[in-house]
Amino acid sequence: MADKIVKTAFTGGMRFVSKFDDGHELIIDTAENDGGTNSGPRPKQLMLSALAGCTGIDVVSLLNKMRVEFSNFSIDTEATLSADHPKIYTDVKVIYRITVKPEDREKVEKAVTLSKEKYCGVSAMFGKFANMSFEIIYS
The missing domain is CATH 3.30.300.20 (K homology (KH) domain)
Incomplete structure (x- = not known):
């Protein structure tokens, strides 16, 4: 059984949102020239x-x-x-x-x-x- 679980979902472009088991969320993205919207860190x-x-x-x-x-x-x-x-x-x-x-x-x-x-x-x-x-x- 895992100690920690992070669920990460694709939300379009190159953007993902990670949801942590403690309720926090984090946006992950890339730069515009790589197809992203620069809405989060790499x-x-x-x-x-x-x-x-x-x-x-x-x-x-x-x-x-x-x-x-x-x-x-x-x-x-x-x-x-x-x-x-x-x-x-x-x-x-x-x-x-x-x-x-x-x-x-x-x-x-x-x-x-x-x-x-x-x-x-x-x-x-x-x-x-x-x-x-x-x-x-x-x-």
Whole structure:
């Protein structure tokens, strides 16, 4: 039996709507020059968003447990696609941007390490097909 179910239906053009078992919906589409209407993100973009969301939730949870005050937290994901079909991500860089007190930087680094090595399942999946790198930028 499946743990999670996502039902995705074609709605015309190149547009699909995914309905999640928790009631959320998501539109997936492509650009006009590829036959879509640009009404939603592309599937591979969603993968990068899932990666950022997964590790971001881990880091916030861990920093809260460590009682680290932070602000201006964001995550950029940069990826390179292979030249040949099927085009897959070959290199992915996750860039964390965060403001913390200088004495809390070591805790941020610990939280990022725990996310990438232990908790973030999306990161673990990406690691099966792409070279992963991580960077923390403090502001």
